[in-house]
Amino acid sequence: MPYYQLTCPIIRKTHLTSGTVSLWFRGPQIAHAARPGQFVMLRVRNEVHPLLRRAFSISRCNPEEEAFEIMVQAAGTGSRIILEHEEGEMLDVLGPLGSSFQEVEGIQTALLVGGGIGIAPLFFLAQTLEVDYHILFGGRSHSQLFALPEFEPQMRFCTEDGSLGQKGLVTDLLQKTLQEVSGKAAVFACGPNQMLAAVAGVAEKTGIPCQVSMEAPMACGVGVCMGCPVPDVKGGYRYVCKDGPVFPAEMIHFKQLVNG
Amino acid sequence: MPYYQLTCPIIRKTHLTSGTVSLWFRGPQIAHAARPGQFVMLRVRNEVHPLLRRAFSISRCNPEEEAFEIMVQAAGTGSRIILEHEEGEMLDVLGPLGSSFQEVEGIQTALLVGGGIGIAPLFFLAQTLEVDYHILFGGRSHSQLFALPEFEPQMRFCTEDGSLGQKGLVTDLLQKTLQEVSGKAAVFACGPNQMLAAVAGVAEKTGIPCQVSMEAPMACGVGVCMGCPVPDVKGGYRYVCKDGPVFPAEMIHFKQLVNG
Amino acid sequence: MGNRTVDTHIQIGNVTFHSPIMVASGTFGYGFEYQDVVDVSRLGAVITKSITREPRAGNRPPRIVETAAGMLNSIGLANIGLQRFVEEMLPRYENYPTRIIVNIAGSTPEEYLTVLEALAPYPQIAAFEMNYSCPNVKEGGICFGVDANLSFNLTQALRNITSKPLIIKLTPNITSPVEVALAVQEAGADAVSMINTLVGMAVDIRTWKPRLGNITGGLSGPAIKPIALAQIWQVYQEVSIPIIGMGGISSVNDAIEFFLVGASAVQIGTANFVHPPTAMEITSGLTRYMQEKGLASLQDIIGKLKVEA
Amino acid sequence: MGNRTVDTHIQIGNVTFHSPIMVASGTFGYGFEYQDVVDVSRLGAVITKSITREPRAGNRPPRIVETAAGMLNSIGLANIGLQRFVEEMLPRYENYPTRIIVNIAGSTPEEYLTVLEALAPYPQIAAFEMNYSCPNVKEGGICFGVDANLSFNLTQALRNITSKPLIIKLTPNITSPVEVALAVQEAGADAVSMINTLVGMAVDIRTWKPRLGNITGGLSGPAIKPIALAQIWQVYQEVSIPIIGMGGISSVNDAIEFFLVGASAVQIGTANFVHPPTAMEITSGLTRYMQEKGLASLQDIIGKLKVEA
Numbered sequence A, B: 001m002p003y004y005q006l007t008c009p010i011i012r013k014t015h016l017t018s019g020t021v022s023l024w025f026r027g028p029q030i031a032h033a034a035r036p037g038q039f040v041m042l043r044v045r046n047e048v049h050p051l052l053r054r055a056f057s058i059s060r061c062n063p064e065e066e067a068f069e070i071m072v073q074a075a076g077t078g079s080r081i082i083l084e085h086e087e088g089e090m091l092d093v094l095g096p097l098g099s100s101f102q103e104v105e106g107i108q109t110a111l112l113v114g115g116g117i118g119i120a121p122l123f124f125l126a127q128t129l130e131v132d133y134h135i136l137f138g139g140r141s142h143s144q145l146f147a148l149p150e151f152e153p154q155m156r157f158c159t160e161d162g163s164l165g166q167k168g169l170v171t172d173l174l175q176k177t178l179q180e181v182s183g184k185a186a187v188f189a190c191g192p193n194q195m196l197a198a199v200a201g202v203a204e205k206t207g208i209p210c211q212v213s214m215e216a217p218m219a220c221g222v223g224v225c226m227g228c229p230v231p232d233v234k235g236g237y238r239y240v241c242k243d244g245p246v247f248p249a250e251m252i253h254f255k256q257l258v259n260g
Numbered sequence C, D: 001m002g003n004r005t006v007d008t009h010i011q012i013g014n015v016t017f018h019s020p021i022m023v024a025s026g027t028f029g030y031g032f033e034y035q036d037v038v039d040v041s042r043l044g045a046v047i048t049k050s051i052t053r054e055p056r057a058g059n060r061p062p063r064i065v066e067t068a069a070g071m072l073n074s075i076g077l078a079n080i081g082l083q084r085f086v087e088e089m090l091p092r093y094e095n096y097p098t099r100i101i102v103n104i105a106g107s108t109p110e111e112y113l114t115v116l117e118a119l120a121p122y123p124q125i126a127a128f129e130m131n132y133s134c135p136n137v138k139e140g141g142i143c144f145g146v147d148a149n150l151s152f153n154l155t156q157a158l159r160n161i162t163s164k165p166l167i168i169k170l171t172p173n174i175t176s177p178v179e180v181a182l183a184v185q186e187a188g189a190d191a192v193s194m195i196n197t198l199v200g201m202a203v204d205i206r207t208w209k210p211r212l213g214n215i216t217g218g219l220s221g222p223a224i225k226p227i228a229l230a231q232i233w234q235v236y237q238e239v240s241i242p243i244i245g246m247g248g249i250s251s252v253n254d255a256i257e258f259f260l261v262g263a264s265a266v267q268i269g270t271a272n273f274v275h276p277p278t279a280m281e282i283t284s285g286l287t288r289y290m291q292e293k294g295l296a297s298l299q300d301i302i303g304k305l306k307v308e309a
């Protein structure tokens, strides 16, 4: 799959939570080529520090506008600099990169499970799904969560502190939702490693297919630096930027991943 | 002389040339203590790069407003970041630092000779002078030069390309002006080393006292790093940040300075 | 000055490179991954990821940490190994649009020799770069490149295998690189390349754990440029074979600094991750610089630092 | 956790310091220059600029160049010399609000010994730090600190002069600092301090001249922090005397990284130029951190890096 390096203007910026923004970029080739689950690498700024690009999942595409969206959460230096950019400013974008969520044959319901900002690629997936779906969105507290109008009817929330939606972990919400859905289902998850491990566990136990979108510190994003390994159940490693970020859950050695 | 570290708001910003701005800061202790010739060290920004503070001469003070001014010319990374700041923004300022121009007893006329942005401290000097003065302002071309209304009647210009004022070097203008002034005169100069050497040469030949304000790459600005030497005629070095920036011209070994 | 043609070719051993701007081992994969955004025909050469006799999975994660104007990596020579390299990459190099230099690493002298013997005959490989920053398991894990005798012997043995250019990549984690540079020159190396990454470390103060799975890693990027320049300048005073310089280069101005202190060619490493066309842009920038300055050939810059008596 | 008192004192040799946060030689003058903006009583110690037997004018300018997240200096040990130091500074240290550690440098072993002999009797000096990164003119200009034997002998001779804490400041421009650290420990040093600056260089591509009058200089600042941490961690595995760590520290988080890899105290260098109250703020920040984490003493952090088997 070809990728591009484009200087993209921000055409729309909205605040999703107090620390999270949505940035829409015009970038024709990326907007046309991107598939749900893929990501872009943004150059923070044209300076020697912070040095490395940062990865962001593509959260929606709008081919008519030739635009794509990312959702940036204020985490550290790089993300903070990026989310301070305003409409009209340009950023250097490399993408679309990595693997995408795969269609699962014969399912009736897709369960999109997002933890924190891991929700981002699931909106893009929802945009393209041709089956019924639920978006399960979990976080520590309500201030981390948000809804997008077009998906709101399908969204269910849960928080660790109970401040919004069901109280508890997103795996609890997943289990509850699984009891409600009839017919074959599949899980598509993105979030912190611990959460993905738990979700993969639930999927395995209930015997439903599960795809996970993973994170790892990255330098290149295109498979040259070998910096982004995740342990493969068969031994050795898979690389998040080129073999992933989306993997069949059963491919990942979650125990090894979570322990170190 | 005590100095201070203050977080100072920019209270006024004006453009002097296309690449030079005037920034007025509110900073009571600095505004009250500063004397002409002294400088401040500005922190470029609160990040690891660019690392070091940058030195700027105090170009005017306004004790009623408890404000002081610097003039920043776009030279490299640091100055560019500083001059992009807008009114209301805060910068971390260390100052006032260094030595100041000294009153010369019994003179009738002060000749303030500035090359390029070296003009800055001479305005502050002009503010405080109790004798007649001329400000001789030289540069490569007219786009480098500017006037301040309050001093304009006393200002004379020269450019290397003849695009403003007399064509030639500021030493030519100095010699011409020296012929016009009657009574004892003294020279106060600030600018590039080559220019200061030439000005000092003219002063020496004509036997008039001369004070020069010098530059050197600096790390600390307060005399601890030993990073800012200029050669002393008597051998060894003087330090720009603590012995200077203003020196009696005859103290500096200009030949050694200019040759490397 | 104007549009005079300038000669940017550079000779290393018996091979000519049309440009002295190359991309560094471990930062450009096997040469194909960046082709969507980099026209590799404009680069003097692509240096492959270090190849070892057996495939290597690499070190435990995390392997990447950003530092002040730099990065640490503890990849651990993850690579596909000799056999897959021969089967999968060599055929693709037959029509590769620029020269391929294969970087070789090993845990024992024999491993280097085996890999070089296997690869030396292939005409699609222009030259070899030997990564001497690897721990020598036979000598208690001490790095090959810190011992001048060992470096001499290994280089001599490698030299016997091939007449293709043999570039020895020195380690910078050493009191002075000069002695080893002289040793490999005497043993018949055609060039030295420097600097590899500097040993570094970072700690996560939230978890109290090292931020690299391997505890320490290699520092690269703009932060190390001053160290690279000083080491190259030191070696340039003493050795006569060409030096291929690297360490934090991200602009044509950086590259010119390296030429002035004595590099005959340069490699771009970490900057590829930041801005993939960097090497390509430096190639154009260098030609422009030489035209503007009226420099006919690279020899007019290499080592031409003006130092006063 | 709340407001529990925490114990930040640290013992080096026979002297106790109330805080492990100190300011590094060459970056805090003689201890007076920053008093307008720094309350030095809150620092564990002030380390003076290196003192030599004779006054030194220092290297030719320019002496300072900024680099990526760092700086190069080629000051050349400019200092007022032993005699003026004794006459002008020692009286002022009698009421100095914190401990003074005098840093000593020399071109020959005898020079170190002479300066130490002259200063050892003064009670206002708490300890001595020996800068071993100086060229030894008797051994062809090679740096004292790269030779374990020389370091052992010199340290032993210094040890015979004083029972005050003797801190040996190692050079980082070395294949491994461990051997020299072990040698000076054996010779009776009370502590080692590390890292000094790394040899570096920068070139002005407009003039084709080195950007330092001395051609090369010493790299300091955030850029070198990963290298400092790795060297300290290496030494911590092998030596038992305290390590005073430095190299790019500019925040309490940086300082904690140094404690975790094995430093018993830290020095702030370049950061003083950037933000003079850095050391003072780190002192407060460390107490806060220890309170929040419920750490009673520094021993609960020093070397407590969690490394997995």
Ligand SMILES: Cc1cc2nc3c(=O)[nH]c(=O)nc-3n(C[C@H](O)[C@H](O)[C@H](O)COP(=O)(O)OP(=O)(O)OC[C@H]3O[C@@H](n4cnc5c(N)ncnc54)[C@H](O)[C@@H]3O)c2cc1C
Binding pocket: A039, A050, A052, A053, A054, A055, A056, A057, A058, A070, A071, A072, A073, A074, A075, A076, A077, A078, A079, A080, A117, A120, A121, A214, A215, A216, A217, A218, A245, C065, C066
């Ligand atoms: C495939 C992928 C998709 C991502 N999608 C999003 C997204 O849609 N929205 C979003 O806000 N963030 C996303 N991230 C995380 C994002 O790339 C940054 O890592 C995060 O914003 C923190 O960077 P920082 O510069 O703010 O923090 P800093 O502390 O300055 O980061 C320092 C370094 O650590 C790395 N790093 C820090 N945290 C992480 C992490 N959790 N995972 C990987 N590397 C990390 C950074 O990339 C950087 O190199 C994604 C990461 C990956 C790998």
Ligand SMILES: Cc1cc2nc3c(=O)[nH]c(=O)nc-3n(C[C@H](O)[C@H](O)[C@H](O)COP(=O)(O)OP(=O)(O)OC[C@H]3O[C@@H](n4cnc5c(N)ncnc54)[C@H](O)[C@@H]3O)c2cc1C
Binding pocket: B039, B050, B052, B053, B054, B055, B056, B057, B058, B070, B071, B072, B073, B074, B075, B076, B077, B078, B079, B080, B117, B120, B121, B214, B215, B216, B217, B218, B245, D065, D066
């Ligand atoms: C006493 C003194 C007074 C000054 N007054 C003014 C003033 O009023 N207005 C003004 O615009 N500039 C002034 N300067 C110069 C200013 O401090 C910066 O050096 C200049 O703005 C270039 O810095 P930069 O960050 O833009 O360039 P960069 O290229 O990013 O600078 C890199 C480094 O080189 C140093 N440097 C570069 N040029 C010079 C120079 N000519 N002299 C000394 N160091 C240099 C910088 O300080 C910095 O450490 C003064 C310098 C000194 C020493």
Ligand SMILES: Cc1cc2nc3c(=O)[nH]c(=O)nc-3n(C[C@H](O)[C@H](O)[C@H](O)COP(=O)(O)O)c2cc1C
Binding pocket: A219, A225, A227, C024, C025, C026, C027, C049, C050, C073, C075, C077, C103, C131, C169, C195, C196, C197, C219, C220, C221, C222, C224, C246, C247, C248, C249, C267, C268, C269, C270, C271
């Ligand atoms: C992620 C990464 C992987 C590397 N892998 C190798 C390698 O396999 N073999 C090698 O000789 N050098 C390797 N290097 C070192 C580089 O080739 C280069 O010497 C070093 O990074 C300094 O250059 P730079 O600052 O431009 O990156 C690697 C560097 C990085 C950053």
Ligand SMILES: Cc1cc2nc3c(=O)[nH]c(=O)nc-3n(C[C@H](O)[C@H](O)[C@H](O)COP(=O)(O)O)c2cc1C
Binding pocket: B219, B225, B227, D024, D025, D026, D027, D049, D050, D073, D075, D077, D103, D131, D169, D195, D196, D197, D219, D220, D221, D222, D224, D246, D247, D248, D249, D267, D268, D269, D270, D271
């Ligand atoms: C301008 C400057 C001057 C220095 N002078 C000395 C010195 O005289 N003696 C010494 O032992 N170290 C000297 N150093 C080294 C520092 O003490 C310290 O070891 C080094 O800078 C690393 O710490 P940092 O990165 O926090 O600056 C000097 C450093 C700088 C930047």
Ligand code: FES
Binding pocket: A217, A218, A219, A220, A221, A222, A223, A224, A225, A226, A227, A228, A239, A240, A241, A242
């Ligand atoms: S980030 Fe470089 S290989 Fe994945």
Ligand code: FES
Binding pocket: B217, B218, B219, B220, B221, B222, B223, B224, B225, B226, B227, B228, B239, B240, B241, B242
């Ligand atoms: S700038 Fe540090 S002594 Fe002058």
